[in-house]
Amino acid sequence: MATKLFESLIVGPIHSRRLGSSLGINLLPEHGKICSFDCIYCECGWNKDHEDDRTLPTSRQVEKALTEKAKQLHKDGVRVDSITFSGNGEPTIHPEFAKIVDITLKVRDKYLKEAKVSVLSNASMIWKEDVRKALMKVDNPILKIDSTDESLVRAINRPNARYSLEETIENLKKFDGNFILQTIFFKSETLDSTRKDLAESWRNLVRELKPRQIMMYTLDRDTPAQGLVKASMEEMREIALPLKEEGFCITINGEKA
Ligand code: SF4
Numbered sequence: 001m002a003t004k005l006f007e008s009l010i011v012g013p014i015h016s017r018r019l020g021s022s023l024g025i026n027l028l029p030e031h032g033k034i035c036s037f038d039c040i041y042c043e044c045g046w047n048k049d050h051e052d053d054r055t056l057p058t059s060r061q062v063e064k065a066l067t068e069k070a071k072q073l074h075k076d077g078v079r080v081d082s083i084t085f086s087g088n089g090e091p092t093i094h095p096e097f098a099k100i101v102d103i104t105l106k107v108r109d110k111y112l113k114e115a116k117v118s119v120l121s122n123a124s125m126i127w128k129e130d131v132r133k134a135l136m137k138v139d140n141p142i143l144k145i146d147s148t149d150e151s152l153v154r155a156i157n158r159p160n161a162r163y164s165l166e167e168t169i170e171n172l173k174k175f176d177g178n179f180i181l182q183t184i185f186f187k188s189e190t191l192d193s194t195r196k197d198l199a200e201s202w203r204n205l206v207r208e209l210k211p212r213q214i215m216m217y218t219l220d221r222d223t224p225a226q227g228l229v230k231a232s233m234e235e236m237r238e239i240a241l242p243l244k245e246e247g248f249c250i251t252i253n254g255e256k257a
Contacts, residue, residue: 004221005033005044006087009057010069017254018215019082019118019140023073025066025104026087027094029053035089036124038158039146040225041184044088047160049224059096063103070111080112082140085119092125098134105137116140120182124163126171135179142180142215143172147193148201155191169205177210185231185239186219194231199239206243214250216240216257 011024028034032053033044044050057065066083073080083104085091094100101117108115118140125131126143135141147153150165172179183202185193192198206214216239218230233252240250240257250257 005031005050007031009062009065011087013073013078013080016082016084017220018142018217018251019084019116021078021080022082022084022118023069023080023112023115024087025062025083025085025091025100027057027062027085027091027097027100028088029055030088033088034093035122036093036159036161036163037090037122038160040156040158040188041186041219041223041228043221043223046224047089050088056094059099059103062100063107066104066107067111070107074111080115082116082118083108083112085117085121090122090124091119092121092128092131092135098130101134101137118142120144122157123168123172124159124161127162127167132171132174136175140180141175141178142182143175144182144184145169145172145202145205146184147198148205149198152191152193152198156193169209172209175209175211177212179211180213180215181206181209181211182215182217184217184219185236187229187231188225188227194235194239203239203243206248207246212249214240214243214248215254216250216252218253220253 006026013021013023016022033050038047116139120142123143146156153165216236236252244257
């Protein structure tokens with residue numbers, strides 16, 4: 001298993017399929033993983049294999065590291081399309097997440113004006129008002145729902161803290177469509193997220209939430225669970241087609257559907 005951790009607080013800029021030139025912020029440990037989910041496809045590996053380092057950076061450390069990096073990139077004329085919260089786990093579990101979003105927006109406005117601020121989140125903490133409000137301030141809140149079936153969410157995402165799919169969907173409605181929905185499609189011996197009934201129920205969720213953009217994607221790197229198989233572009237295009245015809249903006253593996 002060759003899953004991989006981010007090994008610093010600030011990463012990149014690196015090229016991202018979905019976000020272009022992306023400067024990453026890892027609010028989680030540099031040598032560990034902390035997440036409210038433990039997805040079978042997580043590129044960072046299982047939570048239990050990365051429990052040794054539980055140290056989170058403080059907001060002051062983030063401000064210092066981000067400011068230094070942004071200043072240097074500005075000086076060197078390096079283009080950054082996105083300042084992206086991702087990293088070794090779920091960024092919104094950081095106790096200072098809301099404060100760090102404010103800091104990041106200020107640093108962006110000062111040094112990297114062209115960059116969008118993006119948060120890749122599993123949406124498990126949006127029941128918290130401060131997290132929800134912080135996500136509403138960023139340019140790209142990219143929020144995950146992998147299945148509309150709670151038992152499948154439990155099998156795929158394996159939440160390990162407070163989580164209710166129904167509650168998450170209710171809280172997503174508060175974004176009034178001003179968010180990006182991310183959903184992964186893949187197959188295993190026991191699961192097939194491209195199955196027709198699951199695809200139709202997922203499309204109905206999209207129709208209900210009306211996200212301004214939908215990012216469909218499949219596996220890209222090694223996964224901690226064995227035997228997972230990518231969904232093909234054709235399968236994902238077929239799932240996307242009715243929504244595309246209804247006018248939704250959809251990307252598949254970073255390409256326009
Ligand atoms: S939500 Fe993201 S970081 Fe957390 S386990 Fe799933 S894929 Fe990994």
